[in-house]
Amino acid sequence: MTKHISRRALLASVPALGGFLLTGCSRETFLPPRVRGGLIGAADVLTMSTNRLLLSGQQLAREYSRSEIADPFPTWNQTNPKNAEYQLHASEGFKNWRLPISGLVARPRELSLDELKGLPARTQITAHICEQGWSAIGEWTGAPLQRVIEEAGGVTPAARYVVIDTWDGWYEGYDLFEVAHAQTILAYGLNGGELPRGNGWPLRLRVERQCGYKNLKFLKSIRVVDSMAGIGRGTGGTNSDFGFHWYAGV
Amino acid sequence: MPASAHSYNVRICHWINLVACVYLLWSGIHILLDFPELYWGNTGYRGYPAAFRLADLGLSWDDAGRLGDRRWGRNYHFTFAWVFLINGLIYVAWNLYSKHFREQMLTAKPASNGGYGTLQRTAYLVLIFVFVPFMILTGIAQSPGFTAAMPWLLDMFGGRQSARTLHTIATVALVLFVVGHVFQVAAAGFVTKVRSMITG
Numbered sequence: 091m092t093k094h095i096s097r098r099a100l101l102a103s104v105p106a107l108g109g110f111l112l113t114g115c116s117r118e119t120f121l122p123p124r125v126r127g128g129l130i131g132a133a134d135v136l137t138m139s140t141n142r143l144l145l146s147g148q149q150l151a152r153e154y155s156r157s158e159i160a161d162p163f164p165t166w167n168q169t170n171p172k173n174a175e176y177q178l179h180a181s182e183g184f185k186n187w188r189l190p191i192s193g194l195v196a197r198p199r200e201l202s203l204d205e206l207k208g209l210p211a212r213t214q215i216t217a218h219i220c221e222q223g224w225s226a227i228g229e230w231t232g233a234p235l236q237r238v239i240e241e242a243g244g245v246t247p248a249a250r251y252v253v254i255d256t257w258d259g260w261y262e263g264y265d266l267f268e269v270a271h272a273q274t275i276l277a278y279g280l281n282g283g284e285l286p287r288g289n290g291w292p293l294r295l296r297v298e299r300q301c302g303y304k305n306l307k308f309l310k311s312i313r314v315v316d317s318m319a320g321i322g323r324g325t326g327g328t329n330s331d332f333g334f335h336w337y338a339g340v
Numbered sequence: 341m342p343a344s345a346h347s348y349n350v351r352i353c354h355w356i357n358l359v360a361c362v363y364l365l366w367s368g369i370h371i372l373l374d375f376p377e378l379y380w381g382n383t384g385y386r387g388y389p390a391a392f393r394l395a396d397l398g399l400s401w402d403d404a405g406r407l408g409d410r411r412w413g414r415n416y417h418f419t420f421a422w423v424f425l426i427n428g429l430i431y432v433a434w435n436l437y438s439k440h441f442r443e444q445m446l447t448a449k450p451a452s453n454g455g456y457g458t459l460q461r462t463a464y465l466v467l468i469f470v471f472v473p474f475m476i477l478t479g480i481a482q483s484p485g486f487t488a489a490m491p492w493l494l495d496m497f498g499g500r501q502s503a504r505t506l507h508t509i510a511t512v513a514l515v516l517f518v519v520g521h522v523f524q525v526a527a528a529g530f531v532t533k534v535r536s537m538i539t540g
Contacts, residue, residue, distance in 0.1 A: 133419035137485075144489035151488040154382065164385040217382060217500065219484045222410060223375035224385040225500050299488040333411050339485020340418055 118250050118265040122336040123318035123326035138337040141299075148271055151298035154215045160226040161281050163218075165288035168258050171308050176257040184292045189238075189276075193253075193313035196243025203278065203292055209233040209241070212275050220302035221338060230296050231279030235269050238276060239314065248316045251326070254295055257308040262327035263318045263336075264297065264304075273298040276309065301338035303329045345540045347440065353431035354537055360424040361518075367416035368511060373408025376401060378508060382499035391505055421479065428472060441465075460524075467517065471510070478507035 120139040125131045171177075179187045188200035213231040239245060239252065251263040268274060275296050278285050285291045290307025297304050304327075318324060323331040330336035346354075376394035377384070384390070386401075394404050435441050445461050456464065480486040481493035481503035497503040525533045 129423070130415050130419045133422045136422050137418060141485040141489070145485065149488055151484065152491045152494060158382060160383060160385070160388075164387065166385075217484075219482075219500065220375075220385075221414060223371065223482075223504060226383055226385050226388075299485050301484060333415070335414065335418070337485075340480075340483040 119267045122330070123251065123263060124324060124330075124336075134335060134337065137335070137340055141337070141339040142267065145299065148267075150273055151216055154217065154227045156215065156229065158227045159215060159229055159281055163228045163280055163286070163289055164224070164226050165286075166220065166224075166302075168307060169288040171256075171258040173257045173259075176308065176310075180287070180291075187292075189293065189309065190311045191239060191242040191313075192311070193315055194246040194249040195239060195314050196246060199242050201238065201241060205241075206233050206238065206276065206293070207278060209237055212272070213279075214273055214275070214296070214298070216273065216296070216298045218302055218305065221334070222302075229279075229281050230275065230277040232275035232277035232293075232296065234272065235264075235274045235276055235295070235312075238312070239269070245314050249314045250316050251314070251318055253313045253315055253318070253321060254306055254309055255311045255313075256306050257310045260306060260328040261322060262295075262304055262306055262329065263315075263321070268297055268300070271297070271299065299339055301340075303334065304338045346537055347438065348540070349431065349434040349438070350440065351537055351540060353427055353434075356427045357424065357431075360420045360427060361514075363416050363420040364424060365511065365515070367413040367420065370408045370413030371410050371417060372508060373404045374410035374413070376404040376408075378505040379501035380498070380505060381501055382494070384501035384504075421476075425476065428468075432468065463517075471514065471517075475507065475510055475514070478503045478510060482507070 119142050120135070122134055122138060126134055184203050188202050189206065190198070190200045192198045210233070211231055212234055213229060215227060215229045217225045217227050219225045235252070245252075245266070249266065251265055252269050253261055253263050255261045264274075273296065277290075277294050277296050278292060280286060280289055285294060290309070293309040294307040295305055295309060315321070318326040322328060325331050326336040329338070373394075376399065377386070377390040378392040379388060380391050395401055399407075444456060445465055477493060478497055480490075481497050482500055487493050487500070493503070494500060497506055
């Protein structure tokens with residue numbers, strides 16, 4: 091009897107999986123841009139593909155109550171990029187700065203901070219989970235990355251990754267599955283106020299299903315590409331260039 | 341074949357498991373040293389009230405950080421977690437199929453006849469079916485990806501930081517179990533017992 095029910099449940103999951111595979115999910119959804127060799131590479135693939143199958147419904151990461159917010163939110167690593175251009179824009183309150191969205195989009199364009207704030211916003215109280223082991227809850231407000239890319243006409247059919255560069259010289263690639271997630275936002279607000287400089291002012295990325303190091307601070311530009319090869323060391327991001335996992339869901 | 345002989349499956353899985361556990365322990369220590377404090381609940385960061393601080397035991401945050409390499413640690417921890425899991429699933433599936441559990445673990449047999457004693461059987465069953473799942477679940481309850489898919493993991497352990505703390509406490513308990521296990525083997529005749537786990 092038990093066997094019968096579990097078989098039926100299994101069959102019921104087939105169309106769900108099929109729907110997932112049909113909604114634009116390809117190699118990039120399950121494998122890192124460059125698969126490492128040996129057992130470590132095999133484990134990378136197992137981890138990422140298992141996560142992506144479990145998250146095929148694009149479930150939201152847990153959202154918490156206001157009472158659990160860390161205020162002030164802890165700062166870690168870079169808190170004020172030395173980059174001269176960043177400092178110049180900072181002295182002007184980023185009034186004269188534009189976020190470029192370039193590459194494989196229908197209409198490459200630049201958006202000012204005010205234009206970003208004018209887009210439909212999302213506010214989410216989520217946990218920032220650092221790969222070192224710490225975690226803290228913050229209330230992030232920002233524009234969904236998918237929506238921002240739509241402002242540039244959306245991605246072209248050849249697009250595979252969205253690359254984000256920062257003022258302190260970091261870059262990371264994100265596959266379109268991650269970009270499409272509702273909680274993937276460009277945050278300009280934290281805990282009801284403006285994003286503090288130590289937390290990435292004026293703009294930081296939130297990817298709530300991955301570790302802290304994928305949540306870049308001090309965003310400088312966005313470009314859409316068909317491959318991560320030829321960018322940095324070609325592994326898909328600064329962190330993976332250093333030997334960390336590209337997919338940071340664990 | 342003597343009554344105490346171990347099957348191929350038990351032997352192969354045992355030694356793969358040993359390698360995986362050594363790597364898991366060593367890489368886990370590296371990860372912990374990189375952030376040498378434990379907390380309770382969902383929140384925990386430097387400056388937040390901690391349940392345990394390595395600094396209280398005399399090893400400062402910076403000294404601990406110099407000893408631990410989390411890049412190495414994370415790469416190997418998550419690699420050998422898969423080796424451990426897959427090896428464990430093969431072990432359990434094979435022994436359910438071959439009735440090893442039923443014949444050796446669930447049926448009382450006099451120890452003099454090569455069977456496991458009651459305490460031994462209970463210890464191994466609790467280890468395999470309670471302790472190991474607990475380690476795996478407290479491990480993935482720290483993962484932002486797995487917890488987005490299975491948020492009940494957070495409720496199960498009272499939060500991400502609680503899961504990290506329980507994962508660490510369980511590691512200490514597991515190390516103590518292994519010390520006990522090796523001590524038992526030594527008491528029962530180390531050479532003979534280890535040989536039986538190698539050659540059958």
